[in-house]
Amino acid sequence: MYPSRFRYESPKTVEEAIRLLTKAGGEAKILAGGQSLIPMMKLRFAAPQMLVDINGIAGLDHLDFAVDGSVRIGALCRHATLERSAELKVRQPTMAAAAQLVADPIVRNRGTLVGSLCHADPQGDWAAVMVALNGELIAQGPSGRRSIAVSNLVSGPFQTTLAPDEIGVEAVVPVPSGVPMGGYLKLERRVGDFATVAVAVAVDMQGSSVARAGIGLAAVGSKTINAIEAAASLEGGPLSESRIAAAADAAAAVAKPRSDHRGSAEYKRHMVHTFVVRILTRVAASIEKVA
Amino acid sequence: MTSLYEEITPTSSDIPIKRITLTLNGESRTVDVEPRLLLAHLIRQGFKLTGTHTGCDTTNCGACTVLVDGTPVKSCTMLAVQADGHDVMTVEGLAGPSELHAIQEGFKDEHGLQCGFCTPGMMLTSKALLDRNPDPTEDEVRWALSGNLCRCTGYQNIVKAVLWAAAKLRDDADGGGEG
Numbered sequence: 001m002y003p004s005r006f007r008y009e010s011p012k013t014v015e016e017a018i019r020l021l022t023k024a025g026g027e028a029k030i031l032a033g034g035q036s037l038i039p040m041m042k043l044r045f046a047a048p049q050m051l052v053d054i055n056g057i058a059g060l061d062h063l064d065f066a067v068d069g070s071v072r073i074g075a076l077c078r079h080a081t082l083e084r085s086a087e088l089k090v091r092q093p094t095m096a097a098a099a100q101l102v103a104d105p106i107v108r109n110r111g112t113l114v115g116s117l118c119h120a121d122p123q124g125d126w127a128a129v130m131v132a133l134n135g136e137l138i139a140q141g142p143s144g145r146r147s148i149a150v151s152n153l154v155s156g157p158f159q160t161t162l163a164p165d166e167i168g169v170e171a172v173v174p175v176p177s178g179v180p181m182g183g184y185l186k187l188e189r190r191v192g193d194f195a196t197v198a199v200a201v202a203v204d205m206q207g208s209s210v211a212r213a214g215i216g217l218a219a220v221g222s223k224t225i226n227a228i229e230a231a232a233s234l235e236g237g238p239l240s241e242s243r244i245a246a247a248a249d250a251a252a253a254v255a256k257p258r259s260d261h262r263g264s265a266e267y268k269r270h271m272v273h274t275f276v277v278r279i280l281t282r283v284a285a286s287i288e289k290v291a
Numbered sequence: 292m293t294s295l296y297e298e299i300t301p302t303s304s305d306i307p308i309k310r311i312t313l314t315l316n317g318e319s320r321t322v323d324v325e326p327r328l329l330l331a332h333l334i335r336q337g338f339k340l341t342g343t344h345t346g347c348d349t350t351n352c353g354a355c356t357v358l359v360d361g362t363p364v365k366s367c368t369m370l371a372v373q374a375d376g377h378d379v380m381t382v383e384g385l386a387g388p389s390e391l392h393a394i395q396e397g398f399k400d401e402h403g404l405q406c407g408f409c410t411p412g413m414m415l416t417s418k419a420l421l422d423r424n425p426d427p428t429e430d431e432v433r434w435a436l437s438g439n440l441c442r443c444t445g446y447q448n449i450v451k452a453v454l455w456a457a458a459k460l461r462d463d464a465d466g467g468g469e470g
Contacts, residue, residue, distance in 0.1 A: 007326065038369070039368060042329075042348070106353055106364065107368075191438065
């Protein structure tokens with residue numbers, strides 16, 4: 001299968017890339033890892049007139065851990081870099097848990113976190129994780145940079161609030177409000193398949209109390225779901241069995257799954273509940289072990 | 292110089308053709324390509340190296356895996372123009388002039404293949420694993436190969452083959468000193 005014809009540009013700076021996007025007037029796509037875009041172009045679901053390949057731009061492949069606990073992930077930082085980072089396991093265990101479950105190992109060598117956010121696939125892993133972590137996307141356009149909360153980035157299936165001449169240059173996970181803990185669980189039929197259901201739970205712990213919580217759901221709606229009330233119900237108290245169950249109930253209630261060949265809506269909703277309980281029970285157990 | 296422009300786009304088009312230079316199995320090659328040409332097709336149709344197999348053509352199976360700068364990549368999911376300035380290794384680059392690579396020996400000795408379709412991708416992914424981790428556990432081998440699908444073997448002998456090759460390579464590196 002071949003994609004439709006397109007013009008190929010490989011700029012050396014972000015500014016040059018933005019100029020190309022402006023010139024293309026909404027008919028261009030950015031090529032980073034290409035692990036979703038190229039298959040979609042081959043299937044002719046996407047037929048951009050121009051591809052702006054940003055792989056030749058220096059300074060975008062960083063994974064930086066700041067002293068304050070925030071994490072910055074550049075537009076060319078591959079999933080494999082995140083998967084192999086020992087520091088990420090300590091700094092942001094929710095991200096580390098997800099990194100090893102994105103697609104398959106070969107795809108992870110090329111695919112990028114920022115690309116996954118900008119692609120806005122409702123079944124995408126990273127948007128759920130970044131929503132749980134209160135993450136932001138830094139977008140750069142002709143008039144400079146702006147920060148977009150990932151929960152406001154996705155407007156629908158494969159749709160974002162990015163302007164056609166903006167590039168997602170970096171994702172930022174803000175400073176945690178305690179010890180960052182959490183997890184990511186994904187139900188998939190086989191390695192590399194899209195998620196049937198996936199749940200990201202992030203909790204910042206102060207002692208045995210939850211200072212901040214976030215829960216993101218993937219593949220159970222037409223876009224990534226931010227389970228705000230479920231997360232809020234966890235804050236200000238310990239991870240007791242009853243509080244975990246209440247959060248899981250609330251998360252399952254906001255899921256909007258549809259029955260398909262991967263499972264019934266009831267089953268998927270049940271799995272959201274199961275995953276929230278499983279992740280938080282593990283976190284609670286690890287806290288007990290330390291204490 | 293090979294031109295793949297006429298072959299794929301026989302009609303005229305205003306899309307500019309790109310001239311790229313890559314290292315293929317240690318040899319520098321320059322070629323003119325249309326941007327939409329996939330790396331898998333450049334390798335197979337352009338350079339006539341048919342060891343790289345296109346299986347699913349949808350980024351699932353890993354049969355088309357090649358090493359780009361030593362990293363496994365699905366060549367059906369990378370544009371040929373993106374290989375400009377990079378080092379590409381296909382299965383044809385594994386063996387030396389007179390002897391098989393240890394991974395190839397392993398697949399032969401441990402019966403790591405049946406129909407052989409997935410084998411080139413399996414071996415190149417294994418090579419990248421062993422370059423990074425010369426002494427992997429069985430779990431690490433299974434994890435590394437989880438993006439390469441095999442419909443014949445049940446993976447058992449493939450995993451054995453990679454572990455065999457790992458032991459052989461470690462042994463060779465030690466000068467054959469231990470057992």
